[in-house]
Amino acid sequence: MSLTSIELFTPQLPFTSHSCAFRIAAYQDSDFATFAQPLPAKLSRAVAKRKAEYLAGRYCASQALKALGLPHTIIASAESRAPIWPAGIQGTITHTRELAMAMVCDDPAILGLGIDLERKMSLKQEQELQTQILAKAEQxxxxxxxxxxxxxxxxxxSAKESIYKALYPVVQRFFGFEAACLVEHSDNQLCFTLTETLHETLPQGTRISVYFQCNDELVLTECCLRADV
Structure with a gap:
């Protein structure tokens, strides 16, 4: 399987990122060795799609870290499946249908990063999934x-996925989509408030902003948690 570096979007957060395209049909287990990444034991029996996505995401993370000046790095997974980043690094990985992207930073003021790539839902999906994703207060x-x-x-x-990833390093537990409520938007940001206290530093009512952009097929959202939130 080849991993082709591409520029999907120009991120709005001022951090280092890398993105690539790949073909699941071309995947084979030897690809992990080709890109100097270990095949985790947990994935040994996973389907090709899951393995290819994992490898592409870790490849993007490794390339982004190299751009920060770090040597080749293996990004393992915690029991929660969250990536384990090197000390002093915050990072995030996303993938969707043969595209992957990672973003990293070494700014100590950043407590968490979250990005999410999504293929646009069809109109039918947008209508059918509203009750699963939206709270009445967001209508x-x-x-x-x-x-x-x-x-x-x-x-x-996508924004709620990015919020979860950005807040998880501080919250350190699962929380659902209902924890963030959309209140307003601008040309490039969605603004949410927390509907519950997730951490002593993230009380109910905390405002969380998410950058967004889209093209004909894709949506990219970006969120960062700063120490002064």
């Missing part, structure tokens, strides 16, 4: 977003 903001974007639910879903 007004969702409708306003839908007046200017054709895929508002995809944007919100």
């Amino acid at each position: 007004p903001a969702f409708e306003r977003l839908g007046q200017v974007h054709a895929c508002p639910l995809t944007l919100i879903f």
